[in-house]
Amino acid sequence: MLSCKDIADRASALNDGELSGWDALQIRLHLAMCKGCSRFVAQMRATDQLAARASDPGEPLEHEADDRRLTEILSTLRKEQSRH
Ligand SMILES: [Zn+2]
Numbered sequence: 001m002l003s004c005k006d007i008a009d010r011a012s013a014l015n016d017g018e019l020s021g022w023d024a025l026q027i028r029l030h031l032a033m034c035k036g037c038s039r040f041v042a043q044m045r046a047t048d049q050l051a052a053r054a055s056d057p058g059e060p061l062e063h064e065a066d067d068r069r070l071t072e073i074l075s076t077l078r079k080e081q082s083r084h
Helices: 004-015 021-033 035-054 062-083
Strands: none
């Protein structure tokens, strides 16, 4: 049986998909029974995904795309106004 410390040590490897079937299965069993570790791994995964998206300009976060669209609309409106 894995301890909570084992889970913490392997959480990032699990999220990266680096663990083999048996290791991953043991960790998943522990996560199913241990709320603390399951929250820890979920949080780590969320942080990793945010970091991955932030370092990849090809995949902007949704709200950033919305911001850009809003800025375009605003500047178009301003140009329209200055023309009249
Ligand atoms: Zn645990």
